[in-house]
Amino acid sequence: MSVDTQTRMNLSATLASVSVAGCLVLAKLWALGTTNALSIAASLADSALDLMVSLGGLAAVAYAARPPDEDHAFGHSSAEDLAALGQSLFILISAAAIAVAAMLRLTGEAPPLEAEGRGIAVMFLSVVLTAGLITWQARVARKTGNRVVQADRLHYLGDLIPNIGAILALWASARFGLGQVDSVVALGAAGMLAVGAVRIGLSAWNALMDRRADPRLVEGIAAIADRWPGVRGWHDLKTRTAGSRVFVNLHIELDGDQPLRDAHAIGAGLRREILHHYPHADVIIHKDPDDEPEEDPA
Known part of the structure; x- marks a missing residue:
């Protein structure tokens, strides 16, 4: 597969991610205003984060297709880590707000949920769109090996749980009048959001601090x-x-003592082999002479 084809497939996956996230944000905004359900609020906050992460992924894929310039010899990929820190802060604040609101409802008198059927319909739409997106992202990731697409897919896989939880909470309210289930689901979703935000923030911080790559990658090289x-x-x-x-x-x-051409061929071959196993690496190989000469076989 050519580099251009890989780039087009990666862009299609990230554009699909942005489109799905944008549609879900609008749908869940309407559902939140209709149902007054905190579980939908939690899912809405998660979808808003998804939209920002997907936009960052789209920008990362687009930048990856551009060569380094005179001012940025190693490219612009650190902007992705800076954006991730901002995203993690945003989601932590959102998770805290949802958790506080859920606790207040659990300890006080919670307003009744309304129009649960409409909320269930919106959340079912969210599950269907997310499942379709995950299927396409899995296909692209298998063909191109793009880590941005792989990470985005894993994130959306995690979104299925709070979406299904919101459906169960709305169903319990409509069928049995158990409105408190909504607050419990919202608390669980807020916890998942907080854990994800901390993980994203730590990963971005480590990258900005030039922490070494995954030890398994280092051992493989x-x-x-x-x-x-x-x-x-x-x-x-x-x-x-x-x-x-x-x-x-x-x-x-x-x-x-070997010719420069032979030394260059060894280094170039090694670099190609590393890139074959780790296509998203940027590899620089320095060639040093061996101080100890080979023993004379005679």
Whole structure:
């Protein structure tokens, strides 16, 4: 698959994500005003976060297709981490507001829910659209391996739970008059939102602080270098993350007496192999002469 085709598929997945999130925000705004259900408010806050995350993902994919410029030699992917910090703060505030409102309803007299049937219809629409989006994102992720699409898909998978919970809360209110179920569902959804916000914020903070990449990735690159023909040793393997990119610096030790062309071929081949296994990495390989000459086989 060509790079252009991968880019188009990734853009289609992120555009679909933005479109679905925008439709759900509008639908849930209407449902919240109609039903007065906190569980829908929690789902609305989650959809609003989804819209912001999806817009960030769309921007990240679009920026990834652009080459680095003179002022940003390593690209612009750190903007994704800055946006993620803002998103995590927004969702933490939203989760706290929903949790406080739910607790007040549980400890006091909660206003009755209204038009539960309309709310159930909107939430059912949300489940159907989300399931369709997840199916398309899974197909794109399998073909392109794009981590932004994969992460977005995992996020929307998590959204199915509060959406289904809101449907159950509205059904319990309409069928049995159990309006308090709505507040319990809202508390659970607020907790899920808070956990997700902390995870996103910590990931973005670690990336901005140049924390090394996943240890499994580092071990995988080391294993490739260990077995690569012509490489006598390696050192100073350093990694850092920025948005969806992983930057890798590696020093390899080569026979200092071999022609420059041969040394370049070894380094280029190793770089291609690393990119084959980790296509979202940006790899720089430094070539150092091996201080210890080979023993004479005679």
